[in-house]
Amino acid sequence: MLAHGDTKSSVVVERGLQIDLRVVTPGQYGAALMYFTGSKDHNVRMRGIALKRKLLLNEYGLFRVGEEKDGAPIASRTEEEVFAALGMDWIPPELREDRGEIDAAMAHALPDLVEMSDVRGDLHAHTSWTDGRDSVAEMAERARAKGYEYVALTDHSIGLGMTHGLDPARIAARTKEIDAVNRKMAPFRVFIGSETDIRSNGKLDYDDATLGLFEVVTASVHSSFAQPREAQTKRIIGAMEHPRVNAISHPTGCLLEKRDAYDVDLEAVIAAAVRTKTRLEVNGGPERLDLSDVAVRRAMEVGAMLVCNSDAHAIEELDQMEYAVATARRGWATKDRVQNTMPLAALIEHLKGKG
Ligand SMILES: [Zn+2]
Ligand SMILES: [Zn+2]
Structure with a gap:
């Protein structure tokens, strides 16, 4: 156990893998999931795209700039809502690497991945x-x-x-x-x-x-x-x-x-x-x-x-x-x-x- 609190814990399992556990409200779930499944590069790029629209994207939701402290988010409950509010199709988590997936999502040209x-x-x-x-x-x-x-x-x-x-x-x-x-x-x-x-x-x-x-x-x-x-x-x-x-x-x-x-x-x-x-x-x-x-x-x-x-x-x-x-x-x-x-x-x- 590396750390534990009411909403945040980190553990290292036997094989050396670190697992971070976060508890969020149902209303924040989509934004939190996006935040923790994208690579750093992907998240930086996503936040940049939000800012160009005078929006702020964080792990709690997508907000109008200035309203992130006490305003209600524009989108946060599901990933689909957040992507849609930024003018994008939902990006499968496997692709969230900033290797072209964001442009493809904006162009509605993401691949239909094998399952x-x-x-x-x-x-x-x-x-x-x-x-x-x-x-x-x-x-x-x-x-x-x-x-x-x-x-x-x-x-x-x-x-x-x-x-x-x-x-x-x-x-x-x-x-x-x-x-x-x-x-x-x-x-x-x-x-x-x-x-x-x-x-x-x-x-x-x-x-x-x-x-x-x-x-x-x-x-x-x-x-x-x-x-x-x-x-x-x-x-x-x-x-x-x-x-x-x-x-x-x-x-x-x-x-x-x-x-x-x-x-x-x-x-x-x-x-x-x-x-x-x-x-x-x-x-x-x-x-x-x-x-x-x-x-x-x-x-x-x-x-x-x-x-x-x-x-x-x-x-x-x-x-x-x-x-x-x-x-x-x-x-x-x-x-x-x-x-x-x-x-x-x-x-x-x-x-x-x-x-
Ligand atoms: Zn072989
Ligand atoms: Zn073999």
Whole structure:
């Protein structure tokens, strides 16, 4: 407990996160919520816009200048009221960073952000065939219980020794098991997937014939993180050129607070995603959140497609989808740009080529 009073308390929870608790009257709720959900830059800009209209915006409401002490606010009860009084559409909290959202709100041109309820399935998850905890059937059942229409089980490829990557015999055995689960669970669909390593020399970990055994291939870098920028960029773009590679997973390799992104020309990777029609993953693993919000925004600007995935290694981790969607939203992603918002039938067609 850092501080506590009648209307204001601050605590630090076990993992180090500080939480500030404020109590306001119902009439002040909207203004308070706005004040505490915007970044500093966003709030400064909002107050500036209010001042140009001879209004004062603070955590208690929007007031005529001079009336903030004892006058009634013009707006304060809901966020929508306050934004409307400033001539703006309501800005989703994820966008409150002063990165263009205020001008867009004034122009009534904010994006219609992707939502969790738009997600029809997950295209990156692991089972006990490699380094996951749970079985094919358990993962499929949990995915269906989440309301999904499909899940791709993308166990690791052979080169990733520590994860017990799949060799051709085990690929065949796993496929047989997936087929059996599909027969039981139809119309729910389990896709035969692979998270295929991009080797240090840029080659994929399986030959083309083996890659052809999978319906969904996501390619990833899991080794040789220290390659020079040019080689690393070439390595990843080379994988994107492959017609069987649907997506690049965790495209920058960063682990939050543990490992920096590898040195890669992300601008070139995003451009290659557009050119080769390869999706860039927004990975919902809380230690990854990769692509970042800023990179997602860039992908949106230049027309790249995304896929939001959990990278679950156990049934409860399928819920990490929420963090992928949240990160995509912070990057202004819309539903039409996220591959796994497609209904099953459309996705099956889509996966046949890189359409
Ligand atoms: Zn991975
Ligand atoms: Zn994975």
